[in-house]
Amino acid sequence: MNDGTQQGEPKRRGRRAGGEDTKAALLAAARAAFVERGYEGATVRSIAARAGVDAAMVNHWFGGKEGLFAKAVLQVPIDPNTLVERLLDGPPEEMGERMVRSFLGVWDATGGGHFAAMVRSVTAQERVAEVLREFFVQTLLRRVLATVGADRQELRATLAATQIFGMGMVRYVVRFEPLASADVETMVKAVAPNLQRYLTGDIG
Amino acid sequence: MNDGTQQGEPKRRGRRAGGEDTKAALLAAARAAFVERGYEGATVRSIAARAGVDAAMVNHWFGGKEGLFAKAVLQVPIDPNTLVERLLDGPPEEMGERMVRSFLGVWDATGGGHFAAMVRSVTAQERVAEVLREFFVQTLLRRVLATVGADRQELRATLAATQIFGMGMVRYVVRFEPLASADVETMVKAVAPNLQRYLTGDIG
DNA sequence: ACCTTTTTTCAACGCGTGATGAAATAGTCA
């Protein structure tokens, strides 16, 4: 039972001892690396090294860098249905508050890494924007707005997206203080009313 | 738009005939390239080719890729003082409206390219965030808020930044419709009140 | 005219990238 994974030693070839999941290790390392350095900045070699694995494994398991990126970053960090349920669970006039809490909850959990990775990837991978739109507007906001029954749902959805994206940008990407370190309650009090107006208020 | 870059002839060496400003050509090409492909995606060679010039000129005139980037993208597309003046010119309760108009005016002028380039560069160039913060919060929002005389200026400034950044993100980077194509009046009616609340309203 | 300076192109360098195929090792099944 030698589970201690020492790495000072010259690596032995061949199949690993047991239990160690290279695929999962690569995914974790990739997530962190893409978050920190962006798509082009995070090299296959650096990711592999971080996972304690040879770079060739990326090709073997994910068919290349792009495949790894797709699996590691391009997927939503929470089940959409769960999120929608949570948003709809309560009075419509508090929807904005629930939204702020939900998104901050999801994003703060990874220190904003997941959000930052997505934004940073819009450069390299054109379809990131597509995925973002699909998730944000179609899967999420429109379903929420549909049950609230507001008018001009597309416009409201994209307006709400500006507030949510903006919150993420300032908090996780450019990190402006004091907002970047503000606690959730402060954020809720400040942002929720504006979000609420986009969702159900008078938008002109 | 496109500088005459056609050249069937084999290029002759040496100093150019006359008048052609390679420096300016490089800057223009760089601006476009960085906007389209981000910092790492826009290669020195591609920029030079676009400008109809040898890649070595980048080093000669700007000391390298980073220098070119700094000159081409990292500078504000409008004089800050002018912008601040424009924002302060009018009643405080319409500040949000003037802000929306001003930023949309500046950014729409380049099709959102400048904004997109900045955001895309936050990955590669850490100091882009620094420049953004310096300009947005210190140079701009705080000066505006100082004359309005609001409380908790730092928080208000960063909150306003969320709305402005979010507007830029949705309109220029991820391009969610219908907001991406919405006319200025629609944007003003929708966004200005929320911005106004951040600036002078009750933020909890 | 000559010499000097500035601008430009060219050829090449060193490096790091993502990818590949073969060899080596560990597990699995008869």
Add this chain to the structure above:
DNA sequence: TGACTATTTCATCACGCGTTGAAAAAAGGT
């Protein structure tokens, strides 16, 4: 056990990157 397969490392590939130094061509000064 021995054959077979899955997994992993290694050595290496071709390519594109940013950068460099020298040579060539134009301009300017005397």
